[in-house]
């Protein structure tokens with residue numbers, strides 16, 4: 001099936017172009033001003049803006065269950081008094097429906113891929129497969145005293161997930177290696193996971209220097225920052241996806257840059273938990289691949305990548321007291337092409353012939369979208385998730401004009417609410 005999106009303002013790697021995008025199967029086969037013939041289905045872009053789909057590079061999908069559950073708290077009491085006890089009550093059924101609700105929210109907001117770290121990963125993956133979205137899935141590994149990885153359920157589950165799902169859905173599902181963080185692991189396990197990631201050629205997803213306390217306590221324990229400690233354990237031999245990086249030092253940034261690591265910036269979550277602001281401009285200038293994530297809905301409270309884009313842009317400018325910091329086109333790259341790179345997906349992230357057709361059309365009908373002088377500026381500075389008109393992944397339309405093509409969203413919300421009533425209210 002060949003699809004043509006016409007009459008659309010396209011954000012390309014070079015600039016912006018009004019014209020058409022041709023899609024042949026899973027791939028983009030044409031981008032240009034002229035309207036080519038030979039397509040089976042024509043989608044009218046109706047003066048919308050076409051951008052490469054968003055990659056939510058750091059999420060914990062099932063935490064939509066805790067949207068608004070624990071507010072106005074610092075990270076440590078928030079985790080230990082509210083979130084961990086609530087997570088103890090999680091069941092596969094809760095995660096099954098919560099994942100569908102979260103994915104529906106994401107695809108209706110232009111997200112075409114996400115990197116998740118959690119547990120009950122089978123349920124998250126099954127939801128992703130059903131929906132058609134792309135996902136890099138990491139089973140969070142925490143080990144306080146145990147140093148024998150064969151005795152760690154999380155480690156065994158990672159191996160099982162890799163065998164069962166890596167490459168599933170024609171490559172839409174990838175399994176990442178994972179350490180929850182330095183502060184929830186010991187050196188032996190960090191070294192073992194580093195070796196595992198290297199052996200599998202996997203991305204290693206890990207929380208790094210989210211709060212000042214965590215950063216300084218690591219220095220107290222090891223005489224090293226979290227980044228330097230992970231480097232000592234051999235983690236950076238693999239492509240690391242380091243979430244947060246709020247408190248990273250210049251030396252940490254140099255380690256990340258030298259090893260081609262990615263930093264997932266989560267502006268909403270960092271602001272909400274009072275963690276601080278990541279040095280995004282500094283990391284980008286040093287050559288770190290900075291991407292963008294929502295983090296869990298318990299500390300956000302949504303997965304709206306437009307909000308993350310807007311916050312990323314504003315706080316970069318505000319904290320540097322430099323209005324030229326992180327211009328809209330560069331900000332947009334964090335949300336798509338850099339995210340794709342962080343996921344190890346070189347075949348997507350831009351609208352270009354030969355790339356995977358992961359495309360979002362943002363409508364410009366609403367008053368707040370008039371006038372548009374630059375499509376990238378309109379997407380980053382003015383647009384909202386509700387402006388998304390179409391979300392396509394690997395050439396398949398998952399969402400169009402308010403309609404979900406793959407998920408029964410009403411049922412997912414109903415089932416999730418029923419279980420939330422029983423478990424948490």
Ligand SMILES: [Zn+2]
Pocket residue numbers: 058059060207243295296
């Ligand atoms: Zn996180």
